[in-house]
Amino acid sequence: MRLIKVLTLITALFVVLCFSLTGCIKPEVYYSLSGQVVPYFPETSAHDSFQRTAAYTPIFSSKDIEQGFMSNQFIVLFDRGFDSTIISGVSGVEILDEFFSRDGSVGYAVVKTNDPSSLSGIEGVKSVEPEKIFTLQSEESVPNDPLYSGQWNYPMIQMPQAWTIAKGSSTVVVAVIDSGARLDHPDLEGIFLPGYDLINDDDDPTDYDPVKSHGTHVTGTIAAKTNNSLGVSGMTWGEYCTIMPIKIFEAGETTAGILASSIIFAVEHGAKIINMSLAGGDDDVVAAAVKYAKENEVLMIAASGNKPYQRYPALYDEVISVGAVDNDMRWASYSNYGVYLDLVAPGGSSSAQILSTGYSTDEGNTYSYMQGTSMAAPHVTGLAALLMAKGYAGKDDSGEEIIRKILRETALDLGESGWDEYYGFGLVQAYDSLTYEEERRPLLVQILSTSGEVIRETEVNPDGSFQFNGLTENYIKIRVWRDFNGNEEIDKGDLIGYYGYQESDHYLVWNPSLDNAETLSYLSSGSYELTNPLHFFPIIEFSE
Known part of the structure; x- marks a missing residue:
C-alpha cells in the first residue's frame, strides 16, 4: 500500500513538473476573458x-x-x-x-x-x-444661455444623425494646441488626459485668459459632455478622458518655437489627432515639426486663418486646412481662401456665432459665443475623432490619409462645382462620412500563443472594453495593436501594447516586443477579467 502511495505521488509530481515546464500535458478548459484598454500616459515626473x-x-x-x-x-x-x-x-x-x-x-x-x-x-x-508670431483665430462675444437649440452648427453638418452611429471612443487621443482649457468646467470635467503648459514650462495647462478663453471654447466644440442636462453639446460627447490640452498662448500670441515644441510634444505623448486653431507665417521649424508628426501617422487639422498674411500651419500639405462658413452656409468674409484650402465648417458670423464652453472673471466657468476659422477647425477635428473611433486611420494604398479622403469625398459641395478656393471640397458632413465605405484599421486586442502566433482577435469597444469567449489555450499573451499604415507589420506610428508592459520608465523607449508581455495561465474553465488595464502607446523611433 505504501509503495502504491509513493508511486502515485511520484506520478503526480511528474505530471505537474512536466506540465509546468514543458506543457506536455494541458488540461482541457473553456473560458471567457475580458479587460480594459486605455491610452498610456507617463507620470508627471x-x-x-x-x-x-x-x-x-x-x-x-x-x-x-x-x-x-x-x-x-x-x-x-x-x-x-x-x-x-x-x-x-x-x-x-x-x-x-x-x-x-x-x-x-x-x-x-x-x-x-x-x-x-x-x-x-x-x-x-x-x-x-x-x-x-502665431495668433489665435477667433472673435469673442459675451456669454449667453447654454441651450443646444442655439448650436445651429451641428444640424448643418449632420451631427444629430451621426450621433446615432458614433459618440467617440476612449482610445482616440486628441491634442488641442491652444490657450489651455478650464479643467474644472462642469461641462468638461472628466475629459482630460494630462497636458502641459509650454509658456510657463509646467504641467498645468489651465486656460486663465479672462477675456477669450479660446482654448476652452475650442475644446468644448470637440468634446463637451453631452446629454448630461447641462450646457452645450460636443462633437464626441465627452464621455471619456481623451483630450490632451497643450497650452501655448496666454495673451493671444505665441512663437514659432513654442508651437513647434507643442506639436512634437503631442506626437511623443500619444496624440493621433492634433487641433490647431491658430495661424501665422511660414517657418522652417514649424514645418519640420509638422513633417515629424506626419511621419508618425498623426492627423493634423488647422484653421485656415482670419487674416491674409496668416495661413500657416494650415498651408502645409501635411495639414488639413479648414475655412469657415456662416449659418447660411455662405463663405465667411474673414475666412482665408486659396489653393491650399481643403474643407469648410461652421465658423459663424457677427450675427450668428458658435456657442461653446467658456469662462469669464465675472461668471467663472460659463458659455460663450465666438466666430472665426478657429471655431471651424474643431468641427473637423471632432469628426475626425469619430471616424478614428470607427476604425479609420492611416493611409490608403495611394498614400493618402484615409480620414482626409473620407472627409473630401463626403463633403457637401458649395460654391462652384467641385473644388474651389472659397469652400475647398465643401462643407463636412458627419453622417455621410461615418457611413462611407473605406478600409478600416481598428484598434485590436489579440490573444497570442507564447510563441507569438495570433490565436484570436477582436475590436476594442468604444469604451475601451473587450471580451473573448470560448478560449481553450492554457498559456497566452495579449497584445493591443493598431496598424496605422496597413502593412501588417508593427512599425513607426502604430499603436502597440502588451499586457504586463506599462511601467512609466518604458515611455523613454516605447517599442515593446513579445518578450515584454506577461504570460497568463488558465488551467480551469470559467470567466476571467484582467486585473490591470492593457496600455497602448505609439511607436516612436528614438535616437541612439
Missing part, C-alpha cells in the same frame, strides 16, 4: 525627459505683434546630429531656448542677437530666420 534643454517666456511688444515676428530674436534650425554647442561661442548671441525631438530629427535653438548673419555658414546650421 516623466515630463522631465521632454527634450527641452532651456525655457523662456516670450514677451510680445506692440511692435512685435504688428510686424509679425520677435525683434532681434531668431530660430536656428540644426542639421541632424548638431546642437547649440556649435553656436555657443559666437559673439553677441544669447541662447534663450533649445529643443529636440526624441529621434533627433528636429532640433532648434531660439537666440537673441543683433547680427543673425554671424550664424550663417556654420556647419550644422540648417537655417536662421526671425522667430515668427
Whole structure:
C-alpha cells in the first residue's frame, strides 16, 4: 500500500513538473476573458525627459505683434546630429531656448542677437530666420444661455444623425494646441488626459485668459459632455478622458518655437489627432515639426486663418486646412481662401456665432459665443475623432490619409462645382462620412500563443472594453495593436501594447516586443477579467 502511495505521488509530481515546464500535458478548459484598454500616459515626473534643454517666456511688444515676428530674436534650425554647442561661442548671441525631438530629427535653438548673419555658414546650421508670431483665430462675444437649440452648427453638418452611429471612443487621443482649457468646467470635467503648459514650462495647462478663453471654447466644440442636462453639446460627447490640452498662448500670441515644441510634444505623448486653431507665417521649424508628426501617422487639422498674411500651419500639405462658413452656409468674409484650402465648417458670423464652453472673471466657468476659422477647425477635428473611433486611420494604398479622403469625398459641395478656393471640397458632413465605405484599421486586442502566433482577435469597444469567449489555450499573451499604415507589420506610428508592459520608465523607449508581455495561465474553465488595464502607446523611433 505504501509503495502504491509513493508511486502515485511520484506520478503526480511528474505530471505537474512536466506540465509546468514543458506543457506536455494541458488540461482541457473553456473560458471567457475580458479587460480594459486605455491610452498610456507617463507620470508627471516623466515630463522631465521632454527634450527641452532651456525655457523662456516670450514677451510680445506692440511692435512685435504688428510686424509679425520677435525683434532681434531668431530660430536656428540644426542639421541632424548638431546642437547649440556649435553656436555657443559666437559673439553677441544669447541662447534663450533649445529643443529636440526624441529621434533627433528636429532640433532648434531660439537666440537673441543683433547680427543673425554671424550664424550663417556654420556647419550644422540648417537655417536662421526671425522667430515668427502665431495668433489665435477667433472673435469673442459675451456669454449667453447654454441651450443646444442655439448650436445651429451641428444640424448643418449632420451631427444629430451621426450621433446615432458614433459618440467617440476612449482610445482616440486628441491634442488641442491652444490657450489651455478650464479643467474644472462642469461641462468638461472628466475629459482630460494630462497636458502641459509650454509658456510657463509646467504641467498645468489651465486656460486663465479672462477675456477669450479660446482654448476652452475650442475644446468644448470637440468634446463637451453631452446629454448630461447641462450646457452645450460636443462633437464626441465627452464621455471619456481623451483630450490632451497643450497650452501655448496666454495673451493671444505665441512663437514659432513654442508651437513647434507643442506639436512634437503631442506626437511623443500619444496624440493621433492634433487641433490647431491658430495661424501665422511660414517657418522652417514649424514645418519640420509638422513633417515629424506626419511621419508618425498623426492627423493634423488647422484653421485656415482670419487674416491674409496668416495661413500657416494650415498651408502645409501635411495639414488639413479648414475655412469657415456662416449659418447660411455662405463663405465667411474673414475666412482665408486659396489653393491650399481643403474643407469648410461652421465658423459663424457677427450675427450668428458658435456657442461653446467658456469662462469669464465675472461668471467663472460659463458659455460663450465666438466666430472665426478657429471655431471651424474643431468641427473637423471632432469628426475626425469619430471616424478614428470607427476604425479609420492611416493611409490608403495611394498614400493618402484615409480620414482626409473620407472627409473630401463626403463633403457637401458649395460654391462652384467641385473644388474651389472659397469652400475647398465643401462643407463636412458627419453622417455621410461615418457611413462611407473605406478600409478600416481598428484598434485590436489579440490573444497570442507564447510563441507569438495570433490565436484570436477582436475590436476594442468604444469604451475601451473587450471580451473573448470560448478560449481553450492554457498559456497566452495579449497584445493591443493598431496598424496605422496597413502593412501588417508593427512599425513607426502604430499603436502597440502588451499586457504586463506599462511601467512609466518604458515611455523613454516605447517599442515593446513579445518578450515584454506577461504570460497568463488558465488551467480551469470559467470567466476571467484582467486585473490591470492593457496600455497602448505609439511607436516612436528614438535616437541612439
